[in-house]
Amino acid sequence: MLNSEERKLIVKIAKLYYFESCTQEKIATKLGISRPVVSKLLQKGRDEGVVEIVIHDDRLETSDLEKELETVFGLQQAVVVPSRDLNQEQIYSAVGKAAAYVVLKSIKQAERIGVSWGRTLFHMVKEFPYEKKENLKIVPLVGGIGNDRTEFHSNQIAYELAKKMGVRCESLYAPALVETEELRDQLVLLPHISSVLEEGKLIDLAIVGIGNPLAMSTMEQFGYLNQDVLQELKMSNAVADLNSRFIDQDGVPCNHPINNKVIGIDLEQLKAVKLVIGIAVGEHKVDSILAALKGKYVNVLITDEFTATSLADRLKEVENLYAHLNVEEST
Known part of the structure:
Protein backbone atom coordinates (compact mmCIF):
# COMPACT_ATOMS: atom_id res chain seq x y z
CA MET A 1 0.00 0.00 0.00
CA LEU A 2 1.44 3.36 -1.03
CA ASN A 3 1.61 6.22 1.42
CA SER A 4 0.65 9.68 0.20
CA GLU A 5 4.23 10.93 -0.23
CA GLU A 6 5.33 7.86 -2.19
CA ARG A 7 2.24 8.08 -4.41
CA LYS A 8 2.90 11.79 -5.04
CA LEU A 9 6.50 11.01 -6.08
CA ILE A 10 5.40 8.20 -8.40
CA VAL A 11 2.83 10.48 -10.07
CA LYS A 12 5.50 13.16 -10.56
CA ILE A 13 7.97 10.67 -12.07
CA ALA A 14 5.28 9.14 -14.29
CA LYS A 15 4.25 12.52 -15.68
CA LEU A 16 7.86 13.39 -16.48
CA TYR A 17 8.45 10.00 -18.09
CA TYR A 18 5.21 9.49 -20.05
CA PHE A 19 3.96 13.02 -20.72
CA GLU A 20 7.22 14.94 -21.13
CA SER A 21 9.31 12.05 -22.55
CA CYS A 22 12.12 12.60 -20.04
CA THR A 23 14.65 9.78 -19.76
CA GLN A 24 15.02 7.96 -16.45
CA GLU A 25 18.52 9.42 -16.17
CA LYS A 26 17.21 12.96 -16.61
CA ILE A 27 14.41 12.38 -14.06
CA ALA A 28 16.95 11.02 -11.56
CA THR A 29 19.14 14.11 -11.93
CA LYS A 30 16.13 16.45 -11.71
CA LEU A 31 14.78 14.85 -8.51
CA GLY A 32 18.14 14.05 -6.89
CA ILE A 33 17.63 10.26 -6.79
CA SER A 34 19.32 7.37 -8.58
CA ARG A 35 18.19 6.03 -11.97
CA PRO A 36 17.46 2.51 -10.51
CA VAL A 37 15.10 4.15 -7.98
CA VAL A 38 13.27 5.93 -10.82
CA SER A 39 12.91 2.62 -12.67
CA LYS A 40 11.70 0.86 -9.51
CA LEU A 41 9.10 3.56 -8.79
CA LEU A 42 7.78 3.50 -12.40
CA GLN A 43 7.31 -0.26 -12.08
CA LYS A 44 5.66 0.15 -8.68
CA GLY A 45 3.30 2.74 -10.18
CA ARG A 46 2.18 0.20 -12.80
CA ASP A 47 1.85 -2.59 -10.20
CA GLU A 48 -0.27 -0.42 -7.88
CA GLY A 49 -2.51 0.93 -10.64
CA VAL A 50 -1.23 4.51 -10.44
CA VAL A 51 -0.10 4.15 -14.05
CA GLU A 52 -2.15 2.28 -16.64
CA ILE A 53 -0.80 1.63 -20.12
CA VAL A 54 -3.45 1.31 -22.83
CA ILE A 55 -2.54 0.30 -26.36
CA HIS A 56 -5.19 1.20 -28.93
CA ASP A 57 -4.80 -1.54 -31.51
CA ASP A 58 -7.05 -0.58 -34.43
CA ARG A 59 -6.17 -3.79 -36.23
CA LEU A 60 -7.68 -5.91 -33.43
CA GLU A 61 -11.08 -4.25 -33.81
CA THR A 62 -11.00 -4.13 -37.60
CA SER A 63 -9.89 -7.76 -37.70
CA ASP A 64 -13.07 -8.75 -35.85
CA LEU A 65 -15.14 -6.79 -38.37
CA GLU A 66 -13.32 -8.50 -41.24
CA LYS A 67 -14.02 -11.97 -39.83
CA GLU A 68 -17.68 -11.14 -39.29
CA LEU A 69 -18.17 -9.93 -42.88
CA GLU A 70 -16.27 -12.91 -44.29
CA THR A 71 -18.36 -15.37 -42.28
CA VAL A 72 -21.77 -13.82 -42.92
CA PHE A 73 -21.33 -13.29 -46.66
CA GLY A 74 -18.90 -16.07 -47.54
CA LEU A 75 -16.28 -13.62 -48.77
CA GLN A 76 -12.81 -14.79 -49.69
CA GLN A 77 -11.51 -11.71 -47.93
CA ALA A 78 -12.75 -8.56 -46.23
CA VAL A 79 -10.33 -5.71 -45.65
CA VAL A 80 -11.38 -3.04 -43.14
CA VAL A 81 -9.11 0.00 -43.11
CA PRO A 82 -8.72 1.83 -39.75
CA SER A 83 -10.09 5.33 -40.28
CA ARG A 84 -10.23 7.03 -36.89
CA ASP A 85 -8.73 10.51 -36.83
CA LEU A 86 -8.65 10.63 -40.64
CA ASN A 87 -10.45 13.18 -42.78
CA GLN A 88 -12.41 12.12 -45.87
CA GLU A 89 -9.55 12.52 -48.31
CA GLN A 90 -7.19 10.60 -46.02
CA ILE A 91 -9.74 7.79 -45.75
CA TYR A 92 -9.92 7.51 -49.53
CA SER A 93 -6.12 7.41 -49.71
CA ALA A 94 -5.87 4.77 -46.97
CA VAL A 95 -8.52 2.57 -48.61
CA GLY A 96 -6.84 3.11 -51.99
CA LYS A 97 -3.52 1.96 -50.57
CA ALA A 98 -5.10 -1.14 -49.01
CA ALA A 99 -6.86 -1.93 -52.31
CA ALA A 100 -3.59 -1.53 -54.24
CA TYR A 101 -1.93 -4.03 -51.89
CA VAL A 102 -4.76 -6.56 -52.30
CA VAL A 103 -4.73 -6.20 -56.09
CA LEU A 104 -0.96 -6.59 -56.20
CA LYS A 105 -1.24 -9.85 -54.25
CA SER A 106 -4.10 -11.09 -56.43
CA ILE A 107 -2.64 -10.61 -59.91
CA LYS A 108 0.00 -13.32 -59.78
CA GLN A 109 -2.14 -15.79 -61.72
CA ALA A 110 -4.11 -13.24 -63.76
CA GLU A 111 -3.71 -12.54 -67.46
CA ARG A 112 -6.47 -9.93 -67.81
CA ILE A 113 -7.64 -7.41 -65.21
CA GLY A 114 -10.92 -5.58 -65.68
CA VAL A 115 -11.48 -2.16 -64.11
CA SER A 116 -14.66 -0.19 -63.62
CA TRP A 117 -14.63 3.48 -62.70
CA GLY A 118 -15.14 6.00 -59.90
CA ARG A 119 -13.43 7.80 -57.04
CA THR A 120 -12.33 4.71 -55.09
CA LEU A 121 -10.65 3.15 -58.13
CA PHE A 122 -8.94 6.44 -58.89
CA HIS A 123 -7.40 6.40 -55.40
CA MET A 124 -6.45 2.73 -55.74
CA VAL A 125 -4.49 3.50 -58.91
CA LYS A 126 -3.01 6.64 -57.36
CA GLU A 127 -1.61 4.58 -54.46
CA PHE A 128 -0.51 1.69 -56.67
CA PRO A 129 3.28 1.22 -56.67
CA TYR A 130 5.35 1.13 -59.84
CA GLU A 131 6.00 -2.58 -60.20
CA LYS A 132 6.89 -4.17 -63.51
CA LYS A 133 4.67 -7.06 -64.61
CA GLU A 134 4.58 -9.26 -67.68
CA ASN A 135 1.91 -11.01 -69.74
CA LEU A 136 -0.88 -8.88 -68.31
CA LYS A 137 -3.54 -6.73 -69.92
CA ILE A 138 -5.87 -4.15 -68.35
CA VAL A 139 -9.40 -3.92 -69.77
CA PRO A 140 -12.01 -1.21 -69.04
CA LEU A 141 -15.32 -2.86 -68.10
CA VAL A 142 -17.60 0.06 -68.92
CA GLY A 143 -17.55 2.96 -71.32
CA GLY A 144 -16.75 6.51 -70.32
CA ILE A 145 -15.87 9.46 -72.49
CA GLY A 146 -16.11 13.20 -71.99
CA ASN A 147 -14.15 16.08 -70.50
CA ASP A 148 -15.41 16.06 -66.89
CA ARG A 149 -13.29 14.32 -64.24
CA THR A 150 -11.67 12.04 -66.82
CA GLU A 151 -9.38 10.68 -64.10
CA PHE A 152 -12.40 8.75 -62.77
CA HIS A 153 -13.24 7.17 -66.15
CA SER A 154 -12.56 3.50 -66.75
CA ASN A 155 -10.33 4.18 -69.77
CA GLN A 156 -8.10 6.51 -67.77
CA ILE A 157 -8.00 4.15 -64.80
CA ALA A 158 -7.03 1.28 -67.12
CA TYR A 159 -4.33 3.43 -68.72
CA GLU A 160 -2.85 4.67 -65.44
CA LEU A 161 -2.85 1.19 -63.89
CA ALA A 162 -1.22 -0.28 -67.00
CA LYS A 163 1.44 2.46 -66.87
CA LYS A 164 2.23 1.63 -63.23
CA MET A 165 2.89 -2.00 -64.18
CA GLY A 166 4.36 -1.47 -67.63
CA VAL A 167 1.68 -3.59 -69.34
CA ARG A 168 -0.84 -3.22 -72.16
CA CYS A 169 -4.34 -1.84 -71.84
CA GLU A 170 -7.44 -1.59 -73.98
CA SER A 171 -9.65 1.48 -74.38
CA LEU A 172 -13.43 1.40 -74.65
CA TYR A 173 -14.27 4.47 -76.73
CA ALA A 174 -17.96 4.70 -75.93
CA PRO A 175 -20.17 6.41 -73.35
CA ALA A 176 -21.04 4.47 -70.21
CA LEU A 177 -24.71 5.19 -70.81
CA VAL A 178 -26.56 6.12 -74.01
CA GLU A 179 -30.00 7.58 -74.68
CA THR A 180 -31.77 4.53 -76.11
CA GLU A 181 -31.50 0.76 -76.17
CA GLU A 182 -31.42 0.87 -79.97
CA LEU A 183 -28.34 3.11 -79.95
CA ARG A 184 -26.68 0.85 -77.42
CA ASP A 185 -27.36 -2.20 -79.64
CA GLN A 186 -25.85 -0.42 -82.65
CA LEU A 187 -22.74 0.78 -80.81
CA VAL A 188 -21.82 -2.59 -79.31
CA LEU A 189 -21.66 -4.04 -82.83
CA LEU A 190 -18.90 -1.65 -83.86
CA PRO A 191 -15.65 -3.66 -84.15
CA HIS A 192 -13.49 -1.52 -81.83
CA ILE A 193 -16.20 -1.61 -79.12
CA SER A 194 -17.27 -5.24 -79.48
CA SER A 195 -13.66 -6.46 -79.31
CA VAL A 196 -13.07 -4.74 -75.95
CA LEU A 197 -16.36 -6.04 -74.58
CA GLU A 198 -15.32 -9.55 -75.61
CA GLU A 199 -12.01 -9.04 -73.79
CA GLY A 200 -14.05 -8.05 -70.75
CA LYS A 201 -15.71 -11.45 -70.72
CA LEU A 202 -12.31 -13.14 -70.46
CA ILE A 203 -10.88 -11.34 -67.43
CA ASP A 204 -9.53 -13.25 -64.42
CA LEU A 205 -9.88 -10.37 -61.97
CA ALA A 206 -12.33 -7.46 -61.79
CA ILE A 207 -11.96 -4.31 -59.68
CA VAL A 208 -15.21 -2.40 -59.21
CA GLY A 209 -16.58 0.43 -57.13
CA ILE A 210 -19.93 0.12 -55.37
CA ASN A 237 -36.03 0.15 -55.29
CA ALA A 238 -32.51 0.74 -56.62
CA VAL A 239 -29.95 0.98 -53.82
CA ALA A 240 -26.66 0.30 -55.61
CA ASP A 241 -24.85 0.48 -58.91
CA LEU A 242 -22.05 -1.79 -60.04
CA ASN A 243 -20.35 -1.11 -63.33
CA SER A 244 -23.14 1.44 -64.02
CA ARG A 245 -25.91 -1.15 -63.62
CA PHE A 246 -28.49 -0.91 -60.86
CA ILE A 247 -29.61 -3.48 -58.28
CA ASP A 248 -32.17 -3.54 -55.47
CA GLN A 249 -31.61 -4.33 -51.78
CA ASP A 250 -31.57 -8.07 -52.49
CA GLY A 251 -28.94 -7.74 -55.21
CA VAL A 252 -31.44 -8.32 -58.03
CA PRO A 253 -31.04 -6.17 -61.18
CA CYS A 254 -33.66 -3.43 -61.23
CA ASN A 255 -36.43 -3.65 -63.78
CA HIS A 256 -35.59 -0.31 -65.32
CA PRO A 257 -34.65 0.39 -68.97
CA ILE A 258 -31.47 2.19 -67.91
CA ASN A 259 -29.81 -1.18 -67.30
CA ASN A 260 -30.22 -1.92 -71.02
CA LYS A 261 -28.54 1.32 -72.10
CA VAL A 262 -25.12 0.63 -70.56
CA ILE A 263 -22.09 -0.11 -72.69
CA GLY A 264 -20.06 -2.51 -70.60
CA ILE A 265 -20.11 -6.05 -69.26
CA ASP A 266 -23.38 -6.98 -67.59
CA LEU A 267 -23.95 -8.19 -64.04
CA GLU A 268 -24.12 -11.88 -64.91
CA GLN A 269 -20.80 -11.58 -66.71
CA LEU A 270 -19.35 -9.81 -63.68
CA LYS A 271 -20.61 -12.56 -61.39
CA ALA A 272 -18.89 -15.15 -63.58
CA VAL A 273 -15.43 -13.59 -63.03
CA LYS A 274 -13.18 -15.73 -60.85
CA LEU A 275 -12.26 -12.91 -58.46
CA VAL A 276 -14.14 -9.61 -58.07
CA ILE A 277 -12.75 -6.97 -55.71
CA GLY A 278 -15.34 -4.43 -54.59
CA ILE A 279 -14.20 -1.12 -53.07
CA ALA A 280 -16.51 1.29 -51.27
CA VAL A 281 -16.05 4.21 -48.88
CA GLY A 282 -18.70 5.99 -46.84
CA GLU A 283 -21.55 5.14 -44.49
CA HIS A 284 -24.04 6.33 -47.12
CA LYS A 285 -23.08 3.17 -49.04
CA VAL A 286 -24.06 0.64 -46.37
CA ASP A 287 -27.25 -0.44 -48.16
CA SER A 288 -25.37 -0.47 -51.47
CA ILE A 289 -22.64 -2.74 -50.12
CA LEU A 290 -25.21 -5.06 -48.53
CA ALA A 291 -27.00 -5.36 -51.88
CA ALA A 292 -23.76 -6.18 -53.71
CA LEU A 293 -22.88 -8.81 -51.09
CA LYS A 294 -26.35 -10.36 -51.11
CA GLY A 295 -26.19 -10.58 -54.90
CA LYS A 296 -22.81 -12.36 -54.68
CA TYR A 297 -21.21 -9.89 -57.09
CA VAL A 298 -17.96 -9.50 -55.15
CA ASN A 299 -15.60 -12.00 -53.52
CA VAL A 300 -13.39 -9.46 -51.78
CA LEU A 301 -14.63 -6.30 -50.04
CA ILE A 302 -12.41 -3.36 -49.13
CA THR A 303 -13.90 -0.55 -47.06
CA ASP A 304 -13.21 1.83 -44.20
CA GLU A 305 -13.78 1.17 -40.51
CA PHE A 306 -16.76 3.52 -40.11
CA THR A 307 -18.60 1.88 -43.00
CA ALA A 308 -17.76 -1.64 -41.81
CA THR A 309 -19.01 -0.81 -38.32
CA SER A 310 -22.29 0.45 -39.78
CA LEU A 311 -22.54 -2.75 -41.83
CA ALA A 312 -22.06 -4.85 -38.70
CA ASP A 313 -24.68 -2.80 -36.85
CA ARG A 314 -27.13 -3.30 -39.71
CA LEU A 315 -26.55 -7.06 -39.58
CA LYS A 316 -27.29 -7.04 -35.85
CA GLU A 317 -30.54 -5.14 -36.49
CA VAL A 318 -31.62 -7.79 -38.99
CA GLU A 319 -30.69 -10.61 -36.60
CA ASN A 320 -32.69 -8.99 -33.78
CA LEU A 321 -35.66 -8.51 -36.09
CA TYR A 322 -35.66 -12.17 -37.14
CA ALA A 323 -35.28 -13.26 -33.51
CA HIS A 324 -38.24 -11.08 -32.53
CA LEU A 325 -40.38 -12.49 -35.38
CA ASN A 326 -39.46 -16.06 -34.43
CA VAL A 327 -40.50 -15.40 -30.81
CA GLU A 328 -43.87 -13.99 -31.97
CA GLU A 329 -44.47 -17.01 -34.22
CA SER A 330 -43.78 -19.44 -31.38
CA THR A 331 -46.20 -17.73 -28.95
Whole structure:
Protein backbone atom coordinates (compact mmCIF):
# COMPACT_ATOMS: atom_id res chain seq x y z
CA MET A 1 0.00 0.00 0.00
CA LEU A 2 1.44 3.36 -1.03
CA ASN A 3 1.61 6.22 1.42
CA SER A 4 0.65 9.68 0.20
CA GLU A 5 4.23 10.93 -0.23
CA GLU A 6 5.33 7.86 -2.19
CA ARG A 7 2.24 8.08 -4.41
CA LYS A 8 2.90 11.79 -5.04
CA LEU A 9 6.50 11.01 -6.08
CA ILE A 10 5.40 8.20 -8.40
CA VAL A 11 2.83 10.48 -10.07
CA LYS A 12 5.50 13.16 -10.56
CA ILE A 13 7.97 10.67 -12.07
CA ALA A 14 5.28 9.14 -14.29
CA LYS A 15 4.25 12.52 -15.68
CA LEU A 16 7.86 13.39 -16.48
CA TYR A 17 8.45 10.00 -18.09
CA TYR A 18 5.21 9.49 -20.05
CA PHE A 19 3.96 13.02 -20.72
CA GLU A 20 7.22 14.94 -21.13
CA SER A 21 9.31 12.05 -22.55
CA CYS A 22 12.12 12.60 -20.04
CA THR A 23 14.65 9.78 -19.76
CA GLN A 24 15.02 7.96 -16.45
CA GLU A 25 18.52 9.42 -16.17
CA LYS A 26 17.21 12.96 -16.61
CA ILE A 27 14.41 12.38 -14.06
CA ALA A 28 16.95 11.02 -11.56
CA THR A 29 19.14 14.11 -11.93
CA LYS A 30 16.13 16.45 -11.71
CA LEU A 31 14.78 14.85 -8.51
CA GLY A 32 18.14 14.05 -6.89
CA ILE A 33 17.63 10.26 -6.79
CA SER A 34 19.32 7.37 -8.58
CA ARG A 35 18.19 6.03 -11.97
CA PRO A 36 17.46 2.51 -10.51
CA VAL A 37 15.10 4.15 -7.98
CA VAL A 38 13.27 5.93 -10.82
CA SER A 39 12.91 2.62 -12.67
CA LYS A 40 11.70 0.86 -9.51
CA LEU A 41 9.10 3.56 -8.79
CA LEU A 42 7.78 3.50 -12.40
CA GLN A 43 7.31 -0.26 -12.08
CA LYS A 44 5.66 0.15 -8.68
CA GLY A 45 3.30 2.74 -10.18
CA ARG A 46 2.18 0.20 -12.80
CA ASP A 47 1.85 -2.59 -10.20
CA GLU A 48 -0.27 -0.42 -7.88
CA GLY A 49 -2.51 0.93 -10.64
CA VAL A 50 -1.23 4.51 -10.44
CA VAL A 51 -0.10 4.15 -14.05
CA GLU A 52 -2.15 2.28 -16.64
CA ILE A 53 -0.80 1.63 -20.12
CA VAL A 54 -3.45 1.31 -22.83
CA ILE A 55 -2.54 0.30 -26.36
CA HIS A 56 -5.19 1.20 -28.93
CA ASP A 57 -4.80 -1.54 -31.51
CA ASP A 58 -7.05 -0.58 -34.43
CA ARG A 59 -6.17 -3.79 -36.23
CA LEU A 60 -7.68 -5.91 -33.43
CA GLU A 61 -11.08 -4.25 -33.81
CA THR A 62 -11.00 -4.13 -37.60
CA SER A 63 -9.89 -7.76 -37.70
CA ASP A 64 -13.07 -8.75 -35.85
CA LEU A 65 -15.14 -6.79 -38.37
CA GLU A 66 -13.32 -8.50 -41.24
CA LYS A 67 -14.02 -11.97 -39.83
CA GLU A 68 -17.68 -11.14 -39.29
CA LEU A 69 -18.17 -9.93 -42.88
CA GLU A 70 -16.27 -12.91 -44.29
CA THR A 71 -18.36 -15.37 -42.28
CA VAL A 72 -21.77 -13.82 -42.92
CA PHE A 73 -21.33 -13.29 -46.66
CA GLY A 74 -18.90 -16.07 -47.54
CA LEU A 75 -16.28 -13.62 -48.77
CA GLN A 76 -12.81 -14.79 -49.69
CA GLN A 77 -11.51 -11.71 -47.93
CA ALA A 78 -12.75 -8.56 -46.23
CA VAL A 79 -10.33 -5.71 -45.65
CA VAL A 80 -11.38 -3.04 -43.14
CA VAL A 81 -9.11 0.00 -43.11
CA PRO A 82 -8.72 1.83 -39.75
CA SER A 83 -10.09 5.33 -40.28
CA ARG A 84 -10.23 7.03 -36.89
CA ASP A 85 -8.73 10.51 -36.83
CA LEU A 86 -8.65 10.63 -40.64
CA ASN A 87 -10.45 13.18 -42.78
CA GLN A 88 -12.41 12.12 -45.87
CA GLU A 89 -9.55 12.52 -48.31
CA GLN A 90 -7.19 10.60 -46.02
CA ILE A 91 -9.74 7.79 -45.75
CA TYR A 92 -9.92 7.51 -49.53
CA SER A 93 -6.12 7.41 -49.71
CA ALA A 94 -5.87 4.77 -46.97
CA VAL A 95 -8.52 2.57 -48.61
CA GLY A 96 -6.84 3.11 -51.99
CA LYS A 97 -3.52 1.96 -50.57
CA ALA A 98 -5.10 -1.14 -49.01
CA ALA A 99 -6.86 -1.93 -52.31
CA ALA A 100 -3.59 -1.53 -54.24
CA TYR A 101 -1.93 -4.03 -51.89
CA VAL A 102 -4.76 -6.56 -52.30
CA VAL A 103 -4.73 -6.20 -56.09
CA LEU A 104 -0.96 -6.59 -56.20
CA LYS A 105 -1.24 -9.85 -54.25
CA SER A 106 -4.10 -11.09 -56.43
CA ILE A 107 -2.64 -10.61 -59.91
CA LYS A 108 0.00 -13.32 -59.78
CA GLN A 109 -2.14 -15.79 -61.72
CA ALA A 110 -4.11 -13.24 -63.76
CA GLU A 111 -3.71 -12.54 -67.46
CA ARG A 112 -6.47 -9.93 -67.81
CA ILE A 113 -7.64 -7.41 -65.21
CA GLY A 114 -10.92 -5.58 -65.68
CA VAL A 115 -11.48 -2.16 -64.11
CA SER A 116 -14.66 -0.19 -63.62
CA TRP A 117 -14.63 3.48 -62.70
CA GLY A 118 -15.14 6.00 -59.90
CA ARG A 119 -13.43 7.80 -57.04
CA THR A 120 -12.33 4.71 -55.09
CA LEU A 121 -10.65 3.15 -58.13
CA PHE A 122 -8.94 6.44 -58.89
CA HIS A 123 -7.40 6.40 -55.40
CA MET A 124 -6.45 2.73 -55.74
CA VAL A 125 -4.49 3.50 -58.91
CA LYS A 126 -3.01 6.64 -57.36
CA GLU A 127 -1.61 4.58 -54.46
CA PHE A 128 -0.51 1.69 -56.67
CA PRO A 129 3.28 1.22 -56.67
CA TYR A 130 5.35 1.13 -59.84
CA GLU A 131 6.00 -2.58 -60.20
CA LYS A 132 6.89 -4.17 -63.51
CA LYS A 133 4.67 -7.06 -64.61
CA GLU A 134 4.58 -9.26 -67.68
CA ASN A 135 1.91 -11.01 -69.74
CA LEU A 136 -0.88 -8.88 -68.31
CA LYS A 137 -3.54 -6.73 -69.92
CA ILE A 138 -5.87 -4.15 -68.35
CA VAL A 139 -9.40 -3.92 -69.77
CA PRO A 140 -12.01 -1.21 -69.04
CA LEU A 141 -15.32 -2.86 -68.10
CA VAL A 142 -17.60 0.06 -68.92
CA GLY A 143 -17.55 2.96 -71.32
CA GLY A 144 -16.75 6.51 -70.32
CA ILE A 145 -15.87 9.46 -72.49
CA GLY A 146 -16.11 13.20 -71.99
CA ASN A 147 -14.15 16.08 -70.50
CA ASP A 148 -15.41 16.06 -66.89
CA ARG A 149 -13.29 14.32 -64.24
CA THR A 150 -11.67 12.04 -66.82
CA GLU A 151 -9.38 10.68 -64.10
CA PHE A 152 -12.40 8.75 -62.77
CA HIS A 153 -13.24 7.17 -66.15
CA SER A 154 -12.56 3.50 -66.75
CA ASN A 155 -10.33 4.18 -69.77
CA GLN A 156 -8.10 6.51 -67.77
CA ILE A 157 -8.00 4.15 -64.80
CA ALA A 158 -7.03 1.28 -67.12
CA TYR A 159 -4.33 3.43 -68.72
CA GLU A 160 -2.85 4.67 -65.44
CA LEU A 161 -2.85 1.19 -63.89
CA ALA A 162 -1.22 -0.28 -67.00
CA LYS A 163 1.44 2.46 -66.87
CA LYS A 164 2.23 1.63 -63.23
CA MET A 165 2.89 -2.00 -64.18
CA GLY A 166 4.36 -1.47 -67.63
CA VAL A 167 1.68 -3.59 -69.34
CA ARG A 168 -0.84 -3.22 -72.16
CA CYS A 169 -4.34 -1.84 -71.84
CA GLU A 170 -7.44 -1.59 -73.98
CA SER A 171 -9.65 1.48 -74.38
CA LEU A 172 -13.43 1.40 -74.65
CA TYR A 173 -14.27 4.47 -76.73
CA ALA A 174 -17.96 4.70 -75.93
CA PRO A 175 -20.17 6.41 -73.35
CA ALA A 176 -21.04 4.47 -70.21
CA LEU A 177 -24.71 5.19 -70.81
CA VAL A 178 -26.56 6.12 -74.01
CA GLU A 179 -30.00 7.58 -74.68
CA THR A 180 -31.77 4.53 -76.11
CA GLU A 181 -31.50 0.76 -76.17
CA GLU A 182 -31.42 0.87 -79.97
CA LEU A 183 -28.34 3.11 -79.95
CA ARG A 184 -26.68 0.85 -77.42
CA ASP A 185 -27.36 -2.20 -79.64
CA GLN A 186 -25.85 -0.42 -82.65
CA LEU A 187 -22.74 0.78 -80.81
CA VAL A 188 -21.82 -2.59 -79.31
CA LEU A 189 -21.66 -4.04 -82.83
CA LEU A 190 -18.90 -1.65 -83.86
CA PRO A 191 -15.65 -3.66 -84.15
CA HIS A 192 -13.49 -1.52 -81.83
CA ILE A 193 -16.20 -1.61 -79.12
CA SER A 194 -17.27 -5.24 -79.48
CA SER A 195 -13.66 -6.46 -79.31
CA VAL A 196 -13.07 -4.74 -75.95
CA LEU A 197 -16.36 -6.04 -74.58
CA GLU A 198 -15.32 -9.55 -75.61
CA GLU A 199 -12.01 -9.04 -73.79
CA GLY A 200 -14.05 -8.05 -70.75
CA LYS A 201 -15.71 -11.45 -70.72
CA LEU A 202 -12.31 -13.14 -70.46
CA ILE A 203 -10.88 -11.34 -67.43
CA ASP A 204 -9.53 -13.25 -64.42
CA LEU A 205 -9.88 -10.37 -61.97
CA ALA A 206 -12.33 -7.46 -61.79
CA ILE A 207 -11.96 -4.31 -59.68
CA VAL A 208 -15.21 -2.40 -59.21
CA GLY A 209 -16.58 0.43 -57.13
CA ILE A 210 -19.93 0.12 -55.37
CA GLY A 211 -22.08 3.21 -55.74
CA ASN A 212 -25.26 4.56 -54.23
CA PRO A 213 -27.35 6.19 -56.99
CA LEU A 214 -29.50 8.06 -54.47
CA ALA A 215 -26.80 9.63 -52.27
CA MET A 216 -23.62 11.40 -53.35
CA SER A 217 -23.82 9.63 -56.70
CA THR A 218 -20.86 9.97 -59.05
CA MET A 219 -23.14 9.06 -61.93
CA GLU A 220 -25.40 11.97 -61.04
CA GLN A 221 -22.41 14.30 -60.78
CA PHE A 222 -21.28 13.22 -64.25
CA GLY A 223 -24.72 13.98 -65.68
CA TYR A 224 -25.71 10.38 -66.43
CA LEU A 225 -28.68 10.58 -64.06
CA ASN A 226 -31.19 13.43 -64.00
CA GLN A 227 -33.84 13.95 -61.34
CA ASP A 228 -36.54 12.13 -63.33
CA VAL A 229 -34.38 9.03 -63.73
CA LEU A 230 -33.32 9.16 -60.08
CA GLN A 231 -36.95 9.24 -59.02
CA GLU A 232 -37.70 6.27 -61.30
CA LEU A 233 -34.75 4.35 -59.85
CA LYS A 234 -36.03 5.09 -56.37
CA MET A 235 -39.45 3.72 -57.36
CA SER A 236 -37.64 0.63 -58.73
CA ASN A 237 -36.03 0.15 -55.29
CA ALA A 238 -32.51 0.74 -56.62
CA VAL A 239 -29.95 0.98 -53.82
CA ALA A 240 -26.66 0.30 -55.61
CA ASP A 241 -24.85 0.48 -58.91
CA LEU A 242 -22.05 -1.79 -60.04
CA ASN A 243 -20.35 -1.11 -63.33
CA SER A 244 -23.14 1.44 -64.02
CA ARG A 245 -25.91 -1.15 -63.62
CA PHE A 246 -28.49 -0.91 -60.86
CA ILE A 247 -29.61 -3.48 -58.28
CA ASP A 248 -32.17 -3.54 -55.47
CA GLN A 249 -31.61 -4.33 -51.78
CA ASP A 250 -31.57 -8.07 -52.49
CA GLY A 251 -28.94 -7.74 -55.21
CA VAL A 252 -31.44 -8.32 -58.03
CA PRO A 253 -31.04 -6.17 -61.18
CA CYS A 254 -33.66 -3.43 -61.23
CA ASN A 255 -36.43 -3.65 -63.78
CA HIS A 256 -35.59 -0.31 -65.32
CA PRO A 257 -34.65 0.39 -68.97
CA ILE A 258 -31.47 2.19 -67.91
CA ASN A 259 -29.81 -1.18 -67.30
CA ASN A 260 -30.22 -1.92 -71.02
CA LYS A 261 -28.54 1.32 -72.10
CA VAL A 262 -25.12 0.63 -70.56
CA ILE A 263 -22.09 -0.11 -72.69
CA GLY A 264 -20.06 -2.51 -70.60
CA ILE A 265 -20.11 -6.05 -69.26
CA ASP A 266 -23.38 -6.98 -67.59
CA LEU A 267 -23.95 -8.19 -64.04
CA GLU A 268 -24.12 -11.88 -64.91
CA GLN A 269 -20.80 -11.58 -66.71
CA LEU A 270 -19.35 -9.81 -63.68
CA LYS A 271 -20.61 -12.56 -61.39
CA ALA A 272 -18.89 -15.15 -63.58
CA VAL A 273 -15.43 -13.59 -63.03
CA LYS A 274 -13.18 -15.73 -60.85
CA LEU A 275 -12.26 -12.91 -58.46
CA VAL A 276 -14.14 -9.61 -58.07
CA ILE A 277 -12.75 -6.97 -55.71
CA GLY A 278 -15.34 -4.43 -54.59
CA ILE A 279 -14.20 -1.12 -53.07
CA ALA A 280 -16.51 1.29 -51.27
CA VAL A 281 -16.05 4.21 -48.88
CA GLY A 282 -18.70 5.99 -46.84
CA GLU A 283 -21.55 5.14 -44.49
CA HIS A 284 -24.04 6.33 -47.12
CA LYS A 285 -23.08 3.17 -49.04
CA VAL A 286 -24.06 0.64 -46.37
CA ASP A 287 -27.25 -0.44 -48.16
CA SER A 288 -25.37 -0.47 -51.47
CA ILE A 289 -22.64 -2.74 -50.12
CA LEU A 290 -25.21 -5.06 -48.53
CA ALA A 291 -27.00 -5.36 -51.88
CA ALA A 292 -23.76 -6.18 -53.71
CA LEU A 293 -22.88 -8.81 -51.09
CA LYS A 294 -26.35 -10.36 -51.11
CA GLY A 295 -26.19 -10.58 -54.90
CA LYS A 296 -22.81 -12.36 -54.68
CA TYR A 297 -21.21 -9.89 -57.09
CA VAL A 298 -17.96 -9.50 -55.15
CA ASN A 299 -15.60 -12.00 -53.52
CA VAL A 300 -13.39 -9.46 -51.78
CA LEU A 301 -14.63 -6.30 -50.04
CA ILE A 302 -12.41 -3.36 -49.13
CA THR A 303 -13.90 -0.55 -47.06
CA ASP A 304 -13.21 1.83 -44.20
CA GLU A 305 -13.78 1.17 -40.51
CA PHE A 306 -16.76 3.52 -40.11
CA THR A 307 -18.60 1.88 -43.00
CA ALA A 308 -17.76 -1.64 -41.81
CA THR A 309 -19.01 -0.81 -38.32
CA SER A 310 -22.29 0.45 -39.78
CA LEU A 311 -22.54 -2.75 -41.83
CA ALA A 312 -22.06 -4.85 -38.70
CA ASP A 313 -24.68 -2.80 -36.85
CA ARG A 314 -27.13 -3.30 -39.71
CA LEU A 315 -26.55 -7.06 -39.58
CA LYS A 316 -27.29 -7.04 -35.85
CA GLU A 317 -30.54 -5.14 -36.49
CA VAL A 318 -31.62 -7.79 -38.99
CA GLU A 319 -30.69 -10.61 -36.60
CA ASN A 320 -32.69 -8.99 -33.78
CA LEU A 321 -35.66 -8.51 -36.09
CA TYR A 322 -35.66 -12.17 -37.14
CA ALA A 323 -35.28 -13.26 -33.51
CA HIS A 324 -38.24 -11.08 -32.53
CA LEU A 325 -40.38 -12.49 -35.38
CA ASN A 326 -39.46 -16.06 -34.43
CA VAL A 327 -40.50 -15.40 -30.81
CA GLU A 328 -43.87 -13.99 -31.97
CA GLU A 329 -44.47 -17.01 -34.22
CA SER A 330 -43.78 -19.44 -31.38
CA THR A 331 -46.20 -17.73 -28.95
